[in-house]
Amino acid sequence: MPPLHFARREMAYFPARRLTVIARDPSVRMGGAMVRATVEIPNEDLQPGPRGWRVLVVDYDASSRILYRTVTAPPNRADGPPDDPFARASDDELLASPGFHAFNCYAIVMHTLARFEFALGRRVAWRFPGHQIKVAPHAFRDANAFYSPADEALLIGCVRPEGRPPVFGCLSHDIVAHETAHALLDGLRERYTDPSSPDQAGFHEGFADLVALLSVFALREVVARVLDPAADHLVRAEAVTAAALRQSILLALAPEFGEELSGIRGNPLRRSVTLAPEDVVPDDPEPHRRGEVLVAAVMDALLNVWVRRLRPYIRDGVLDRNRAEEEGAAAAARTLTMCIRALDYCPPTGLQFADFAGAVLTADQELHPRDEKYLFRAELQASFARYGIPCRPWDPPQEEPACDRTHFEQMQHDPDEVFRFLWENRRPLGLHENAYTKVLSVRPCVRTGADGFVLRETVAEFLQLVRLRAAELRTLGLRAPDGMSAGQEVTLYGGNTMVFDQFGRLKYNIGNSLFNAARQQARLDYLWESGFFERTAAANPFAAMHRRREMEFR
Amino acid sequence: MKPEKIAVRVYNVGFGDCFLLTFHYRTGRRRVLIDFGSTAPPAGDPPGCMTRIARDIASGGRLHAIVATHRHGDHISGFASRPGKIIAALKPEVVVQPWTEDPTAAPDGLRSAGTWEQGGEDIAHGAAVRRLLEIGRGGRAVYTHSGAPSGLEEILPGVEVFVLGPPTLAQSPSIRQERARDAAEFWQLRAFGESPRHAVRAPDLFPDAPRYRPGDAPPELRWFLARARRIRSEQQKEFVRALDHVLNNTSLILLFRAGDFSLLFPGDAQIENWSWALGQERVREMLRQVNVYKVGHHGSRNATPHSLWNLFARRSTDPCAPGRLVTLLSTRSGQHGRRGDRTEIPRRTLVETLARESDLFSTESLPKGRPWRDFEFMLQKEGGCHE
Numbered sequence: 001m002p003p004l005h006f007a008r009r010e011m012a013y014f015p016a017r018r019l020t021v022i023a024r025d026p027s028v029r030m031g032g033a034m035v036r037a038t039v040e041i042p043n044e045d046l047q048p049g050p051r052g053w054r055v056l057v058v059d060y061d062a063s064s065r066i067l068y069r070t071v072t073a074p075p076n077r078a079d080g081p082p083d084d085p086f087a088r089a090s091d092d093e094l095l096a097s098p099g100f101h102a103f104n105c106y107a108i109v110m111h112t113l114a115r116f117e118f119a120l121g122r123r124v125a126w127r128f129p130g131h132q133i134k135v136a137p138h139a140f141r142d143a144n145a146f147y148s149p150a151d152e153a154l155l156i157g158c159v160r161p162e163g164r165p166p167v168f169g170c171l172s173h174d175i176v177a178h179e180t181a182h183a184l185l186d187g188l189r190e191r192y193t194d195p196s197s198p199d200q201a202g203f204h205e206g207f208a209d210l211v212a213l214l215s216v217f218a219l220r221e222v223v224a225r226v227l228d229p230a231a232d233h234l235v236r237a238e239a240v241t242a243a244a245l246r247q248s249i250l251l252a253l254a255p256e257f258g259e260e261l262s263g264i265r266g267n268p269l270r271r272s273v274t275l276a277p278e279d280v281v282p283d284d285p286e287p288h289r290r291g292e293v294l295v296a297a298v299m300d301a302l303l304n305v306w307v308r309r310l311r312p313y314i315r316d317g318v319l320d321r322n323r324a325e326e327e328g329a330a331a332a333a334r335t336l337t338m339c340i341r342a343l344d345y346c347p348p349t350g351l352q353f354a355d356f357a358g359a360v361l362t363a364d365q366e367l368h369p370r371d372e373k374y375l376f377r378a379e380l381q382a383s384f385a386r387y388g389i390p391c392r393p394w395d396p397p398q399e400e401p402a403c404d405r406t407h408f409e410q411m412q413h414d415p416d417e418v419f420r421f422l423w424e425n426r427r428p429l430g431l432h433e434n435a436y437t438k439v440l441s442v443r444p445c446v447r448t449g450a451d452g453f454v455l456r457e458t459v460a461e462f463l464q465l466v467r468l469r470a471a472e473l474r475t476l477g478l479r480a481p482d483g484m485s486a487g488q489e490v491t492l493y494g495g496n497t498m499v500f501d502q503f504g505r506l507k508y509n510i511g512n513s514l515f516n517a518a519r520q521q522a523r524l525d526y527l528w529e530s531g532f533f534e535r536t537a538a539a540n541p542f543a544a545m546h547r548r549r550e551m552e553f554r
Numbered sequence: 555m556k557p558e559k560i561a562v563r564v565y566n567v568g569f570g571d572c573f574l575l576t577f578h579y580r581t582g583r584r585r586v587l588i589d590f591g592s593t594a595p596p597a598g599d600p601p602g603c604m605t606r607i608a609r610d611i612a613s614g615g616r617l618h619a620i621v622a623t624h625r626h627g628d629h630i631s632g633f634a635s636r637p638g639k640i641i642a643a644l645k646p647e648v649v650v651q652p653w654t655e656d657p658t659a660a661p662d663g664l665r666s667a668g669t670w671e672q673g674g675e676d677i678a679h680g681a682a683v684r685r686l687l688e689i690g691r692g693g694r695a696v697y698t699h700s701g702a703p704s705g706l707e708e709i710l711p712g713v714e715v716f717v718l719g720p721p722t723l724a725q726s727p728s729i730r731q732e733r734a735r736d737a738a739e740f741w742q743l744r745a746f747g748e749s750p751r752h753a754v755r756a757p758d759l760f761p762d763a764p765r766y767r768p769g770d771a772p773p774e775l776r777w778f779l780a781r782a783r784r785i786r787s788e789q790q791k792e793f794v795r796a797l798d799h800v801l802n803n804t805s806l807i808l809l810f811r812a813g814d815f816s817l818l819f820p821g822d823a824q825i826e827n828w829s830w831a832l833g834q835e836r837v838r839e840m841l842r843q844v845n846v847y848k849v850g851h852h853g854s855r856n857a858t859p860h861s862l863w864n865l866f867a868r869r870s871t872d873p874c875a876p877g878r879l880v881t882l883l884s885t886r887s888g889q890h891g892r893r894g895d896r897t898e899i900p901r902r903t904l905v906e907t908l909a910r911e912s913d914l915f916s917t918e919s920l921p922k923g924r925p926w927r928d929f930e931f932m933l934q935k936e937g938g939c940h941e
Contacts, residue, residue, distance in 0.1 A: 058775055058778050058779075058782075060771075060775070060778070060779050060782050061756070061759060062779075062782040062783050062785065062786035063756035063786060064756045064757065064758050064759065065768070065783070066758060066759075066765050067765060067766045067771050067775065067779065068760065068763050068764070068765045068766075069763075069764040069765055069766060096760070097760075097763075098759070098760045098763045099763075134778050136778075136782055138759055139782055139785070139786075140782075140785070140786045140789060141756045142789060144789070148785065151778075151781045151782075151785065153778070153781070153782075155782070155785060158759070160756075160757075160759075166759060
């Protein structure tokens with residue numbers, strides 16, 4: 001028998017790519033130079049554009065009708081990451097290069113996607129049928145940027161104030177991350193754009209703001225800028241109190257520059273660090289202000305965790321700068337992961353902030369049963385409570401559903417099998433038997449805790465929908481709002497997120513039942529009050545939502 | 555020289571505004587037309603209501619000035635076509651409009667924005683706007699804003715005309731929000747208004763960057779390019795509509811004061827426009843003394859803010875109270891909004907309040923065949939008397 005010969009296999013290319021991005025936006029500077037960061041993203045064989053397997057950058061400016069040719073990515077190597085084409089470019093070169101703008105967008109979208117996939121332990125699909133999202137970094141001349149599901153795209157505008165250099169939305173980390181977060185959230189929870197409550201309307205914006213802010217804070221270069229930039233390797237203890245950090249975040253990251261961009265992103269950063277719990281209007285019906293409450297609560301917890309982590313390192317009134325930066329960026333990254341992970345524990349319809357808060361705690365508890373190092377859950381719970389968001393982890397289901405007629409192996413990926421499970425258990429699970437019921441998704445996921453333990457779960461979501469005339473609402477214990485005609489058709493939504501453990505047992509059954517009269521009534525009353533039954537839905541809810549924020553005349 | 559009498563002729567134009575103010579001096583009369591538009595003629599009227607009104611105005615002799623409070627059809631539609639020609643032939647000396655209409659305004663800068671003078675018919679009453687421009691060129695066009703001169707000083711001696719609104723971009727952050735856009739593109743909307751198909755293209759962002767030749771885009775990108783162009787075109791239309799919509803916030807608010815008698819003409823100004831004026835104590839003091847209030851925006855629910863109404867010191871529930879506030883409402887029910895959701899124009903609760911606390915006249919109370927009603931205010935006596 002001839003000896004076996006194995007061909008020596010070489011790695012096709014290094015698994016990671018490092019790219020220069022502008023850390024927040026070109027206005028944030030240190031020592032006169034733009035603050036840059038290097039982000040590491042999964043590597044791939046890129047086409048010019050850059051065009052990869054999840055993201056296609058198309059540099060087409062519809063306002064001038066010019067399609068720019070973009071630079072080709074440097075070739076991949078087996079022994080290390082490919083060259084970063086802009087690592088050595090000057091600030092002026094970066095600002096003036098459409099190629100850099102394209103790579104900046106590509107890197108931030110991929111980085112945000114990678115954060116979601118890391119947190120959720122699986123691939124995260126876009127909502128639309130295509131696999132690649134199109135990103136237009138200079139889509140039009142307008143202070144707007146939005147995610148358009150119908151066009152499978154993120155469209156980012158720029159403005160050219162007279163006599164001043166152009167202001168590019170695509171160079172703002174939070175704008176690109178914010179829009180990417182909208183797209184990813186829409187992929188994960190397609191019913192969150194339905195009209196439901198101020199909380200649900202505010203959640204899309206608030207969550208996208210959270211992702212954007214935390215992505216920026218998770219960059220060490222940004223944290224370095226926030227901490228006293230004049231200090232060398234030691235930071236004064238007075239500079240790392242919660243109040244001092246709020247102040248320096250404002251000074252460092254929210255300068256009165258780029259007012260042109262305020263239309264695109266509002267000013268979530270400023271609001272999030274200045275909105276005090278006593279300023280929160282309970283049950284504020286305005287979605288943007290509701291969204292700000294969520295952001296402020298999470299940012300408050302983050303700052304407290306950061307300060308607590310730094311306290312033991314203070315000696316003689318100073319602490320090591322590297323340590324302070326590291327802890328800040330790590331706390332932000334951890335908070336971001338917690339928030340994203342929580343999505344799997346959120347109900348598929350009718351989201352309230354209390355649901356999200358409960359989901360954050362439950363998801364984190366599953367993965368980190370002990371909350372020792374950061375005391376994150378304790379801080380978040382306290383902070384949510386301060387901002388008027390009730391917060392407690394989910395309880396396991398009270399009744400054990402039958403699973404002897406379903407195959408768990410099949411249930412991990414097959415919506416029909418999940419539906420069979422639902423049908424078999426429609427009574428113990430409290431479903432409306434005559435509602436239209438649809439399994440929206442089934443997703444197996446694997447997560448690794450900081451302690452090395454692996455958590456395997458299957459997350460399935462279903463939707464229930466009934467359409468009733470106002471006069472029929474009483475069959476569900478509801479009353480039609482005053483003035484609604486008896487023939488007015490009303491759609492009610494219910495549905496749950498079911499989390500199964502690795503043995504196929506239902507661990508959590510989180511949702512919003514069609515029979516929950518209090519919640520359904522609140523939604524109905526809110527929609528009636530806000531004039532929903534008078535209006536037709538906007539063609540693109542994201543473009544319209546951003547536009548409303550910009551105009552403020554309603 | 556001071557006027558001895560001020561007459562206000564309130565024309566019934568259906569849903570719209572048209573007021574002719576005549577200031578009687580010992581030496582002669584000065585006439586000012588405030589708005590000339592309608593979007594729904596009075597119920598049962600034969601066609602040609604605006605032409606008949608134009609002829610009536612012309613039969614009265616010289617017209618000295620025109621005030622067009624803002625570019626909405628119900629305020630300026632009459633300036634288009636035949637009735638507009640009749641008015642133009644009167645050769646008014648001054649045309650007063652809000653600063654947003656200034657065609658020479660620089661596209662940037664906080665004081666001025668300029669809308670689009672060549673605005674197409676489908677966008678913003680192009681023919682009427684062109685006529686106003688033409689009349690202004692023949693005489694003097696004044697584009698004014700809160701705190702600036704009205705341009706009526708020479709025409710109306712002895713009358714102070716205060717411009718209380720609209721605020722400029724610098725004054726009002728909510729209007730400034732509207733301008734947070736590309737100055738160059740904003741300006742191009744004027745051309746865009748001429749023909750959406752021939753919109754001027756924005757300048758190249760990166761003149762030195764390599765690009766595809768027009769028409770040479772790779773096949774795999776063409777789908778997206780077509781999508782991007784469609785989105786752009788929708789955005790532009792939306793932008794034009796949005797600014798048009800917000801024009802109620804850029805409506806002129808004029809306060810005429812002769813001696814201690816004052817008349818307030820706020821066009822369609824809504825809360826955002828008012829908030830700038832109401833924030834100033836000096837203005838609030840003037841508003842307290844108002845004798846005649848032209849009810850804003852045909853009696854809609856958000857054009858007579860409570861904070862304004864409560865200021866008027868001459869309100870009274872006693873119908874015989876001397877010098878009681880006079881309110882003039884030009885409107886037509888059933889055109890806009892719905893009572894069910896409290897958006898109907900005129901808003902029922904507002905009309906009830908006006909009727910209870912002032913001498914209310916509504917054009918809807920005019921019998922068929924009576925196209926106007928006159929009010930006369932003698933200025934000799936304190937407070938004046940009417941009709």
